[in-house]
Amino acid sequence: MKPTDNNDAKGAPIFDKKLSRREMLRLTGASGLGLLLGGSSVGGILAAREATGRAASAPQVSSADVIPFYGSHQAGILTPAQNFLCFAAFDLTTTRLADVQKLLQSWTAAAAALTSGSLIGSANDNPNLPPTDTGEADGLTPSKCTLTFGVGPAMFDGRFGLAAKRPSTLADLPPFAGDSLEPQWCGGDLCVQACADDMQVAFHAIRNLARIARGTAVLRWTQEGFQRTGNADPKGGTPRNLLGFKDGTGNPDVTDDAEMREVVWCGSESPAWMQGGTYMAVRRVRLRIEVWDRSTLSDQEATFGRHRQSGAPIGATDEFAKLNLEAADAEGKPVIPPDSHSALAHGDGTVKMLRRSYSFSSGMDLTTGQLDAGLLFISFQKDLVKQFVSIQKRLSKNDRLNEYMVHTGSAVFACFPGVREGGYIGETLLG
Numbered sequence: 001m002k003p004t005d006n007n008d009a010k011g012a013p014i015f016d017k018k019l020s021r022r023e024m025l026r027l028t029g030a031s032g033l034g035l036l037l038g039g040s041s042v043g044g045i046l047a048a049r050e051a052t053g054r055a056a057s058a059p060q061v062s063s064a065d066v067i068p069f070y071g072s073h074q075a076g077i078l079t080p081a082q083n084f085l086c087f088a089a090f091d092l093t094t095t096r097l098a099d100v101q102k103l104l105q106s107w108t109a110a111a112a113a114l115t116s117g118s119l120i121g122s123a124n125d126n127p128n129l130p131p132t133d134t135g136e137a138d139g140l141t142p143s144k145c146t147l148t149f150g151v152g153p154a155m156f157d158g159r160f161g162l163a164a165k166r167p168s169t170l171a172d173l174p175p176f177a178g179d180s181l182e183p184q185w186c187g188g189d190l191c192v193q194a195c196a197d198d199m200q201v202a203f204h205a206i207r208n209l210a211r212i213a214r215g216t217a218v219l220r221w222t223q224e225g226f227q228r229t230g231n232a233d234p235k236g237g238t239p240r241n242l243l244g245f246k247d248g249t250g251n252p253d254v255t256d257d258a259e260m261r262e263v264v265w266c267g268s269e270s271p272a273w274m275q276g277g278t279y280m281a282v283r284r285v286r287l288r289i290e291v292w293d294r295s296t297l298s299d300q301e302a303t304f305g306r307h308r309q310s311g312a313p314i315g316a317t318d319e320f321a322k323l324n325l326e327a328a329d330a331e332g333k334p335v336i337p338p339d340s341h342s343a344l345a346h347g348d349g350t351v352k353m354l355r356r357s358y359s360f361s362s363g364m365d366l367t368t369g370q371l372d373a374g375l376l377f378i379s380f381q382k383d384l385v386k387q388f389v390s391i392q393k394r395l396s397k398n399d400r401l402n403e404y405m406v407h408t409g410s411a412v413f414a415c416f417p418g419v420r421e422g423g424y425i426g427e428t429l430l431g
């Protein structure tokens with residue numbers, strides 16, 4: 001694993017290094033939090049931690065457990081996917097740009113604390129006040145928590161005087177064949193993607209950010225997600241989705257900077273405020289797992305164009321073998337069905353995206369008795385139209401997988417460039 005955008009100030013990787021509390025505060029910028037939340041800065045935070053006994057009871061924070069919040073790009077994009085996701089879309093309830101600015105400043109300070117395992121704010125031991133931190137992550141390690149922030153196209157609708165700044169690629173996705181979108185899983189003015197190796201840590205982050213937003217923004221929709229944990233798969237192979245197939249094999253290499261600039265990071269072709277940022281496409285896809293479970297292994301493999309056990313393209317044995325869409329059998333029939341998911345998604349191989357999806361299971365559909373389970377598909381790309389839309393158009397028309405899935409939610413967000421200590425997330429747009 002290469003810490004692509006999360007190195008320390010000298011450019012040295014911060015992994016495998018024990019951090020003192022002073023280093024931890026410098027790294028995460030938690031020192032600004034007390035000021036923003038009306039507390040008394042570093043001293044206040046440290047005093048609060050000691051007063052609550054957290055420092056004594058908390059496990060020692062290893063740097064391997066911390067993904068730095070500050071950097072040239074936001075974390076949670078190239079970061080190897082953590083085990084759990086708590087995704088939240090918010091609607092703004094204010095029409096004043098200054099309120100949005102203030103919210104993002106407060107979120108920045110809170111995010112620096114949350115991703116370092118610190119309590120939020122300094123008023124955590126005053127018996128006469130509600131504690132500033134809700135407390136359920138007290139004593140837990142940071143668990144590689146990342147918080148990734150974005151703005152949706154609705155932010156540019158005229159409420160905030162930002163219409164002229166909307167990048168042309170940032171627009172609600174067009175309708176695709178077979179869509180069955182439900183408004184409660186769509187859209188949002190702002191989003192926060194919280195990922196961590198512990199669900200309680202990820203949930204705590206979203207809960208506290210929502211709490212800080214009160215009076216300025218409210219939750220619109222949320223979705224929790226999971227992958228297998230590091231404990232269950234110590235070798236860290238490609239995770240499997242709920243259909244039993246390895247999912248993520250064909251992703252571009254996040255350690256290849258040139259490829260990331262080509263596929264993910266916005267450059268000089270984008271408005272200045274998005275340079276170093278990226279666009280996120282989110283689709284809540286319900287999987288018809290009961291139908292899938294009745295299909296044969298060979299049907300399943302033909303659906304993806306890959307072998308289930310190894311993840312290799314049909315006809316190959318190595319998971320990472322190239323998809324050879326020209327290969328034909330003795331009768332001249334393509335070895336990999338042209339309408340398989342991999343073949344259609346791959347196309348001629350020139351249009352790529354970085355997928356970072358999570359499985360979800362949200363209980364049962366009481367009307368059918370079927371599980372409401374599937375994939376919260378998340379992809380990052382520098383151009384939504386040229387990348388996500390062009391691939392999804394192909395898939396929605398012909399993909400064999402369509403028989404087993406239905407898209408129920410949809411949203412797109414512009415994920416800001418990373419933030420330097422002293423700045424705030426979204427500053428390039430709102431500052």
Ligand SMILES: C=CC1=C(C)c2cc3[nH]c(cc4nc(cc5[nH]c(cc1n2)c(C)c5CCC(=O)O)C(CCC(=O)O)=C4C)c(C)c3C=C
Pocket residue numbers: 241243245246247248249250251283285287304306323341342345346352353374375377388391392395405
């Ligand atoms: C528009 C983009 C895509 C959507 C929506 C999508 C949904 C979706 N995918 C799977 C499972 C797999 N996808 C795989 C490969 C793959 N999928 C996309 C794009 C979308 N998928 C791309 C670009 C690729 C890579 C193609 C390539 O160049 O090789 C695979 C194969 C293994 C892998 O490469 O990850 C699986 C499995 C599900 C279950 C799903 C919706 C629920």
Ligand SMILES: [Fe+2]
Pocket residue numbers: 341345
């Ligand atoms: Fe896919």
